[in-house]
Amino acid sequence: MINIAFITNSVKRCGPVNVIYDIIENLNRVHFNPIVITLATISDFTKQDSREEEFKNLGIRVIKLNIEYIRLELMSKVIAKKIDKILIEELIDIVHLHGYHPVIIGQYLSVPTVVTLHNISGEDYVLSKGRLLGNYMNYRYLKALDKCVYLVAISSLVKKYYLNKRRLKSSVSTIFNGISESNFKISSDSQSQLRTKLSLPQDGIILLCVGSLSFRKNSLYVIENFIKLQKEYSNVFLIFLGQGELDASCRNLAKSCAHVFFKGFVVDVQSYISASDFLVSASCSEGFGLNIVEAMFCNTPVIVSDIPPHREIVEIISEKCNHIFPLNDNALYAVLSSIIADWDSKEEHPGLRPKAIQYFSSKVMSTKYEQIYDQVYKNCGDNVCIQE
Secondary structure, three states, X not given: OEEEEEEEOOOEOOHHHHHHHHHHHHOOOOOEEEEEEEEEOOOOOOHHHEOHHHHHHOOOOEEEEEEOHHHHHHOHHHHHHHHHHHHHHOOOOEEEEEOHHHHHHHOOOOOOEEEEEOOOHHHHHHHHXXXXXXXXXXXXXXXXXXXXXEEEEXXXXXXXXXXXXXXOOOEEEEOOOOEOOOOOOOOOOOHHHHHHHOOOOOXXXXXXXXXXXXXXXXXXXXXXXXXXXXXXXXXXXXXXXXXXXXXXXXXXXXXXXXXXXXXXXXXXXXXXXXXXXXXXXXXXXXXXXXXXXXXHXXXXXEEEEOOHXXXXXXXXXXXXXXXXXXXOOOHHHHHHHHHHHOOOOOOOXXXXXXXXXXXXXXXXXXXXXXXXXXXXXXXXXXXXXXXX
């Protein structure tokens, strides 16, 4: 049996933690024995935000170290020694790292490390932390990756970024993030029933945005284009699921438009996706685009910005109901206006889900990670790559 420790900052419900959960849920537990180790002291999320109980329901122990942020930044080697003791006690064979601090600390661990590259660090850290701190984090992250042998990118763009632009010494494989078929499925309720349950408008076209209200997600841009659209079409509605640094700015911009709704953090994202007519993403940077695939699992078409991760997903699924728009001032308005002008509320898209499952299911993802773990375990010290 191969013992694996997944190291992340917390088990707060977010993209990387969802990926960890889906990998573990689908692992061959006869062959692999996983645990989860969290590094940080996190106080800004509720029990509802946490996936700790869900991990425990899978029979997974969650070891929480509760280390302050400043210590994670300044005492990487000391913390690595503490974690090494845990790894020895738990007879860990492989460590799987997810996120900035896990990589910064993981470079000093004595156990072979697998790293999932969840983002384009040079873009994401600058957009989320500002130019000064973001560039500092990016420098540290890239330097640490050079000491981690086994790297897995979540999209072709992410792989290209780390290989070509940064010339890392390590080999990089690509494994698309996966979605649970059971968590994102065709609802047994009709769209009308779901809208009633969620207190959403019954009549009209609902556009849904899922994720943080942030510069990276281009939340203000979406609202600006929607307000222009809503002046021409009174039957359209925009719903945001999520929070972020632009929360107040977004609400202020939309205060004059009664057709924009902010629902904050919600657990049942699937129901909102199924109740909507389109999922919209205007992100200027993404490592993958998980919520786009979630929408397709629910047979909900997407309208997305023309960035490489979005284009890759849309081209793989290859369904005419999905739309891509360039990131310029009125492009989103233009594509939405064109769609609404030809709107047929009875149109269904049964081809989305089967194709999405074929390429982006969590079972497919987990199986590919099993290949990585097996090769790391057997060939420690050699370059590891899976058949893509």
